[in-house]
Amino acid sequence: MVSPAVAASTAASRGTPIPRAARDRSEVLVKTVLLSFSLLSIVTTFSIVAVLGFEAWRFFTGFPDTPGIGIIPFLTGTEWNPLLGGEQKFGVLPLVCGTLLVTFIAGAIALPIGLITAIFLSEYAPSRLRIVLKSLLEILAGVPTVVYGFFAVAIITPALQRFSDAFGTFNALSAGIAVGIMILPVVCSLSEDALRAVPQSLRDGSSALGGTKFDTSVKVVLPAALSGIMASFLLALTRAIGETMIVALAAGGLAQMTLNPTNPVQTMTGWIVDIFFGDAQANSVEYASSYAVAATLFLMTLVLTLVGTAILKRFREEYE
Amino acid sequence: MTDVPHVPVGRRILANRLFLAVCVFCTGLAVCVLAVLIVSIVMDGVHRLSPDFIANFASRKPQEAGIRAPLVGSIWVCAICALTALPIGVGTAIYLEEFAKRGKFTEFIRINISNLSGVPSVVYGIIGLTAFSRFFGWRAGAAPIALGNPDSMLYLQLPFGSGVLAGGLTLALVVLPIVIVASQEAIRAVPNSLRQGSLALGSTRWQMVSQITLPASLPMIMTGAILAMSRAIGEAAPILVLGAPLLVLETPTNLMSDFTVLPMQVFNWMKRSKASFQEIAAAAIIVQLAVLMSFNAFAILVRQRLQTPLQ
Numbered sequence A: 001m002v003s004p005a006v007a008a009s010t011a012a013s014r015g016t017p018i019p020r021a022a023r024d025r026s027e028v029l030v031k032t033v034l035l036s037f038s039l040l041s042i043v044t045t046f047s048i049v050a051v052l053g054f055e056a057w058r059f060f061t062g063f064p065d066t067p068g069i070g071i072i073p074f075l076t077g078t079e080w081n082p083l084l085g086g087e088q089k090f091g092v093l094p095l096v097c098g099t100l101l102v103t104f105i106a107g108a109i110a111l112p113i114g115l116i117t118a119i120f121l122s123e124y125a126p127s128r129l130r131i132v133l134k135s136l137l138e139i140l141a142g143v144p145t146v147v148y149g150f151f152a153v154a155i156i157t158p159a160l161q162r163f164s165d166a167f168g169t170f171n172a173l174s175a176g177i178a179v180g181i182m183i184l185p186v187v188c189s190l191s192e193d194a195l196r197a198v199p200q201s202l203r204d205g206s207s208a209l210g211g212t213k214f215d216t217s218v219k220v221v222l223p224a225a226l227s228g229i230m231a232s233f234l235l236a237l238t239r240a241i242g243e244t245m246i247v248a249l250a251a252g253g254l255a256q257m258t259l260n261p262t263n264p265v266q267t268m269t270g271w272i273v274d275i276f277f278g279d280a281q282a283n284s285v286e287y288a289s290s291y292a293v294a295a296t297l298f299l300m301t302l303v304l305t306l307v308g309t310a311i312l313k314r315f316r317e318e319y320e
Numbered sequence B: 001m002t003d004v005p006h007v008p009v010g011r012r013i014l015a016n017r018l019f020l021a022v023c024v025f026c027t028g029l030a031v032c033v034l035a036v037l038i039v040s041i042v043m044d045g046v047h048r049l050s051p052d053f054i055a056n057f058a059s060r061k062p063q064e065a066g067i068r069a070p071l072v073g074s075i076w077v078c079a080i081c082a083l084t085a086l087p088i089g090v091g092t093a094i095y096l097e098e099f100a101k102r103g104k105f106t107e108f109i110r111i112n113i114s115n116l117s118g119v120p121s122v123v124y125g126i127i128g129l130t131a132f133s134r135f136f137g138w139r140a141g142a143a144p145i146a147l148g149n150p151d152s153m154l155y156l157q158l159p160f161g162s163g164v165l166a167g168g169l170t171l172a173l174v175v176l177p178i179v180i181v182a183s184q185e186a187i188r189a190v191p192n193s194l195r196q197g198s199l200a201l202g203s204t205r206w207q208m209v210s211q212i213t214l215p216a217s218l219p220m221i222m223t224g225a226i227l228a229m230s231r232a233i234g235e236a237a238p239i240l241v242l243g244a245p246l247l248v249l250e251t252p253t254n255l256m257s258d259f260t261v262l263p264m265q266v267f268n269w270m271k272r273s274k275a276s277f278q279e280i281a282a283a284a285i286i287v288q289l290a291v292l293m294s295f296n297a298f299a300i301l302v303r304q305r306l307q308t309p310l311q
Helices: A004-013 A020-061 A071-076 A093-124 A127-142 A145-163 A172-196 A200-208 A213-224 A226-242 A245-250 A268-277 A285-314 B009-048 B051-055 B068-099 B104-118 B121-133 B164-188 B192-200 B205-234 B237-242 B262-271 B275-306
Strands: B145-147 B156-158
Touching: A020 A071, A020 A285, A020 B068, A020 B104, A020 B121, A020 B164, A020 B205, A093 A127, A093 A172, A093 A213, A093 A226, A093 A268, A093 A285, A093 B009, A127 A172, A127 B009, A127 B205, A127 B275, A145 A172, A145 A245, A145 B009, A145 B205, A145 B262, A145 B275, A172 A226, A172 A245, A172 B009, A200 A213, A213 A226, A213 B009, A226 A285, A226 B104, A226 B121, A245 A268, A245 B262, A268 A285, A268 B121, A268 B237, A285 B104, A285 B121, B009 B275, B051 B068, B051 B275, B068 B104, B068 B164, B068 B205, B068 B262, B068 B275, B104 B164, B121 B164, B121 B237, B164 B205, B164 B237, B192 B205, B205 B262, B205 B275, B237 B262, B262 B275
Parallel strands: none
Antiparallel strands: B145 B156
């Protein structure tokens, strides 16, 4: 590759100069094209809000031939029974409960293990070992989520069933563990970045005062990197809430208000999969309900991302 | 300073050792999980791998089933995704880093992109279905408008329906934030002195970007691009929402062809209760992981080959 500095000088001396007017025109053209590319991201957000908002609104206010569900019964209802035959009930709380249960299990596994592994990688591990472990984590991060779903069904669930008969073929714990494994590399690599960004002088200062490695890592480096670590936690939880294929394979499909991890649960993403994978009529109420559920899901992840950004901005410790 | 309770040195050293043990345990646990994951999948599926498994189409009989359609489908979708997401993503990054003035508007775009990266892929699936497959309900119920010759690769129908084009564009939405953020970091890593040198020689902004910044940041941009593509090739949820058929017995011939992708095929097979389908799902996962590993290895190679220090 030609070094950029050489490229600069050859570019300047190459051929006849381009007339100024032509140069300015192409400059404006390029700038306009690039600007329109970056506006596409805003168009995307706008489409998400518009599509989900519009369809959810139709679901709440009703179709020509069926009454609407109403936004309050949807958000506060504790029964989710969308199947025809029997009374249809669209209370989203059982789905939210299922999502939060799986997310909680995943977080309880991945956040502590991920953070401690990050501290080990950044503060204790020799550089060779660090490189090896980081590339292993990169592999773990690149594994498609459907593979974790396979892992949950084929390995984790049978292992759990060996411990207790309470676990059915589908249960929240198995899905939660698999989601936890999935978000582990996220927590680990982002927390490690945050820890390594803390300047060496702080570590040296702590050591000079007689601190052990443990004192330095936990009482000096960790507090200094706290905003980055919190942001990595929130990002990982956002991933867990939105995770689809693992729960679709391993969590089962029974929407219920339960905190018992041996029970099957239905998550918000699981419901969306059930609707689009099954053969629901495109204009039916249960089809429309998937848009309302997706809108709820979108709002939850949006809030988490915004909080994460705010934490990073507000509480960042600047060191020179 | 607050009062720090005095802890005897011996106890602090003990705490240090205990903590190190906990660290090693946790890290070991993570490594073990990866090992168990890979070993169990290989044990389940390796005996089903054969040239026939790659060359055959899916089948209702597990012993005859293969992954030809999903493998080729994945390649098509990934190519479309790369052709759209990479220029748009890199272009956005260039605009934000090199052209945009720092201000409220740029900040808004930046926050917007970070929010987009948190949106679950299944939601992108719904947006892709509405925007690309159905054009927001335009001509709902009517026959789609055909453009061009169905024998040609570039045959188009409006709205797109659930063909490879809609699939690729939907995946492009999913990976766009990743491409943008990776490219921004790559461009930011180019030292400012190179830019100033170019501008001092009288180049315009675009000349500076195309001849200095882009070549210098290309290795990092490509690494990010490859990782984004490996994300795209592993996504099943958006394709599921778009409505990939359960049984695809043809490879795509044009942009409107029905298709399925590898992770979607794995999901379909996992949904069957028969154990023999689980075995071929494991075999398909092995192929998928092999593709991903080669993507990652390629990314590392690019990073090492092309990266020249710029100081």
